Amino acid sequence: MxxxxxxxxxxxxxxxxxxxxxxxxxxxxxxxxxxxxxxxxxxxxxxxxxxxxxxxxxxxxxxxxxxxxxxxxxxxxxxxxxxxxxxxxxxxxxxxxxxxxxxxxxxxxxxxxxxxxxxxxxxxxxxxxxxxxxxxxxxxxxxxxxxxxxxxxxxxxxxxxxxxxxxxxxxxxxxxxxxxxxxxxxxxxxxxxxxxxxxxxxxxxxxxxxxxxxxxWAVGLSRRQNVYSADVALTFPVAETGRRRKYHIPDRSAVSAEAMLADEKWRKVSWRQGTKGRLSCRFAARRVRLADGHRHRMHDGRVQAMPGDEVWLVGERRSTGEQKYYVSNLPADATIRMLAAAIKARWxxxxxxxxxxxxxxxxxxxxxxxxxxxxxxxxxxxxxxxxxxxxxxxxGRKKKSLRSTATTEHARHQASHSRSLRTTSTPAMSAL
Known part of the structure; x- marks a missing residue:
């Protein structure tokens, strides 16, 4: 200093x-x-x-x-x-x-x-x-x-x-x-x-x-977190016996975040330049609805949380074999590279x-x-x-200095290039 x-x-x-x-x-x-x-x-x-x-x-x-x-x-x-x-x-x-x-x-x-x-x-x-x-x-x-x-x-x-x-x-x-x-x-x-x-x-x-x-937001998530497919529908089954149901229920069961991405396509994604080259891992992403709403009893007797808002579920497979899971409410048109960049910015x-x-x-x-x-x-x-x-x-000073140097070098190159053009063109003009 x-x-x-x-x-x-x-x-x-x-x-x-x-x-x-x-x-x-x-x-x-x-x-x-x-x-x-x-x-x-x-x-x-x-x-x-x-x-x-x-x-x-x-x-x-x-x-x-x-x-x-x-x-x-x-x-x-x-x-x-x-x-x-x-x-x-x-x-x-x-x-x-x-x-x-x-x-x-x-x-x-x-x-x-x-x-x-x-x-x-x-x-x-x-x-x-x-x-x-x-x-x-x-x-x-x-x-x-x-x-x-x-x-x-x-x-x-x-x-x-x-x-x-x-x-x-x-x-x-x-x-x-x-x-x-x-x-x-x-x-x-x-x-x-x-x-x-x-x-x-x-x-x-x-x-x-x-x-x-x-x-x-883009945050880490437990691999055991239950999620639904984004296209899950809520139904209102008619009870054959007993009291009428008060609430809708999903038309399918929730599965863990790990299971939801198991069969997805995992792609190698690079998110920034590191000291030893581009940093990259394998990622998979899918639109889901987290099972974090109100809890209700299903028709088979199980108690299950209702689907929440639609979000991105993202998985990361590292070279060590470790797997991490994340969830984000970034827009539905976000690319997997955008998701990876957000997730990895936390470091x-x-x-x-x-x-x-x-x-x-x-x-x-x-x-x-x-x-x-x-x-x-x-x-x-x-x-x-x-x-x-x-x-x-x-x-900032270093960048300014580099820009100044680059501008000076460019001006010198342009001047040299212009002189060269004039020098080579003069004889041709004289010959006319």
Whole structure:
């Protein structure tokens, strides 16, 4: 990083400092973010304070852990900057979660939970993440702690960790995600489609909440999810005995997503250029209706969910033999390449998680409180947005330089070509 990054940071943070509306706090924010961006392996408060002469450990600790200030204006400022950097109709809003491994049991939200980064259950904190991304550039805009039952069933434990009263309730990760999506929508951030893995996409209420908000989405799905063919019909069979039926029923049984695509044609589809060439997998897609409507008893006694809206069911076969399933409400005329590109765009949030941890110390916070953890997470997201702004600016300068060089070379070529034409044509004209 060049020597001017600190001056650039001070200028870039002006909207955030203004949002704090307090002279001392407005000084702490740049100091904390500079500590995250600057050199040093450990990005917890004590080593960051030791690397600067501008603020003390006590000042930074108070700012993050116990200072009386509202994070909402800074979160709003982050959304504004993210929209400037990558917002637009072609942007993705990516929902995922990330785990922060922890020892002990006192840090807020810590419990044995599945950590995707580790591929196993571990003692950790789990945060629902929201990433705005475009042109393969991610900007993290939301990190919210998920509280497992061992916490929500223990009010005293939550009170000791400073969990706000309005957050001392049991919420699933999909429910937290919808809250965050509403916050993003309210801010006016522009995006075209919501992406999520099967941890969210397998939730019928989550998908329905997205559709109710008029959003396009492409999400992971359990292979066991029951689906109907798109041409399923609802009939109203006449009961031979007993009471009349009150509801229509489908004219065929639902089958699993895996079974629905088993006999489909699987095509090799490439969706983007990777570092080692074009990335590709085998995909199959079919229009279906998910079995996620009201549940009714069929004429044979089975209880079955009714067909929902028509959507795309997509299957992916990887070179390892692993198979994944997805569902999307993208238009019926979407191509399989469009579906694959949307599904695979989710990978960029994994890059953001990794960079926030490795470069900015997202998982280095040593406090135990709800407020401290979320403020530290917010500062890492602000720092990440700053770095992305510099990377985009540098990429823009490089493109401009390449265009300028190309234009100059083209002009030289044209001039040389023109001279050549004039030189070769003169004798011919003289000969006439």
């Amino acid at each position: 060049d020597k001017n990054w600190q001056a650039d940071l001070e200028h870039w943070l002006t909207p955030f400092s203004a949002a704090l509306r307090h002279k001392t706090r407005a000084r702490m924010c740049p100091a904390y973010v500079a500590g995250l961006v600057g050199p040093g392996d450990r990005k917890s408060i004590q080593p960051m304070a030791a690397r600067t002469d501008t603020v003390s450990y006590d000042q930074l600790h108070h700012f993050i852990g116990s200072g009386v200030w509202d994070a909402a204006p800074l979160e709003a400022a982050l959304l504004v900057e993210a929209d400037k950097l990558v917002g637009g109709d072609s942007a993705w809003l990516i929902i995922d979660d990330t785990a922060l491994p922890k020892k002990g049991r006192h840090s807020v939200g810590v419990a044995p939970q599945y950590a995707s980064a580790l591929g196993k259950t571990a003692n950790c904190q789990s945060l629902v993440s929201v990433t705005l991304a475009s042109r393969e550039v991610p900007v993290m805009v939301g990190l919210r702690l998920f509280l497992p039952e061992t916490w929500t069933d223990d009010p005293e434990r939550m009170a000791r960790a400073g969990v706000p009263k309005h957050r001392q309730i049991a919420l699933t990760k999909p429910e937290i995600a919808i809250e965050e999506i509403d916050r993003v929508i309210t801010s006016g951030v522009r995006f075209g489609c919501v992406l999520a893995d099967s941890g969210y996409g397998s939730s019928g209420p989550f998908r329905q909440a997205l559709s109710e908000r008029g959003l396009k 960029i949030c994994e890059q953001a998680h990794q960079q926030l941890k490795e470069e900015l110390g997202l998982d280095h916070f040593e406090g135990r409180s709800w407020t401290g953890l979320h403020r530290h997470a917010l500062m890492t997201m602000i720092a990440y947005a700053f770095l992305q702004s510099r990377r985009l600016k540098a990429a």
